[in-house]
Amino acid sequence: MKRVLFLLIFCLGTGLIMAQEDKDVIIEGKVLNDANDEALENVNIVNLNKVKGTTTDSEGAFKVRAAVNDTLYFSYLGFKSIRVRVTNDWLKYGEIKIKMTELGIALEEVVVRPIQLTGYVEVDARIIPIYDNYRYRIAGLGSGYEGGSTQPGAVNKVLSAIFNPADFLYNVFGKRPKQMRKLRQMKEDDDIRNLLQSKFDRETLMAVLQLERVDIDEILNKCSYSSDFIKTANDLQILDAISECYEQYKVLNRDRG
Incomplete structure (x- = not known):
């Protein structure tokens, strides 16, 4: 009898865990600059599995619907984009801090060749490329x-x-x-x-x-x-x-x- 009861409890527990992993919930987090821990506003976040998106607020906070093992994609201008997998720990402990690393951007030299206009409409209309x-x-x-x-x-x-x-x-x-x-x-x-x-x-x-x-x-x-x-x-x-x-x-x- 005890053996049957144990198996029943084990099966129910396993079923609950599996159901939790498949269930979508609202998860929360904050996105920070890894260099100084300052909040990053307007970071773009996309759940690649559910194809749902959101952005961070002025305090770097965000909420998004996800399930365990979903992958969240974080992108922000001037920072290295990252992917973060949703885990049971995230659901258990609530808000998680995500830190993004700033990129050094080297601008290549751009040569601008201005169009030399004459001031005559009929002539300039032929010069300007369409x-x-x-x-x-x-x-x-x-x-x-x-x-x-x-x-x-x-x-x-x-x-x-x-x-x-x-x-x-x-x-x-x-x-x-x-x-x-x-x-x-x-x-x-x-x-x-x-x-x-x-x-x-x-x-x-x-x-x-x-x-x-x-x-x-x-x-x-x-x-x-x-x-x-x-x-x-x-x-x-x-x-x-x-x-x-x-x-x-x-x-x-x-x-x-």
Whole structure:
């Protein structure tokens, strides 16, 4: 009888532990500068598993929904981005202090070549360069495709990219279904959208999608986005572009074995 009772208690205890590990709760913490323990405000925090985001307040404090073994991604301008795994100790002891290390930023010399204007509108209008990128829309495929400048063959390039999906995209999208499904979650989370709108470093996208920056650039290139867009778009625009490309990819590759 005692033996049966012991096994029952053991099973119940194990079940409670497992349930706790799978359960989402609100966890709290503070983000500090490792050099002087000063609070860091507006640090971007993303739960990579749940694709939920938040930021720290003026005292460096934050709250985010997470479960045991979820990974939180911390990024802040001028500091090294870090990943922190949520543990049972975090849930047990409450608020945890996260310390971030400041980076030394070396700026490369930039040569600025100003446009020499004459003061005559008709002449200056011909001198100032205009960068136009065109998007082509094909009936039945929803959104358009950016073909870059109007160089000869731009339309053919777009058609080729659409109707002959590159093996690169198949390998990237096809082998990362879980990561690609996170695109929709990211688009639906206002905190993450606001976060990405002010960023241009691609770091958060790289962390969530488990891609390198060169892979992100190549995805956009294969999806016929211009080099100007790839260089100048903020992270939110990049997210929307990759998401659009992935949705089109799913339609065009649904019969592919």
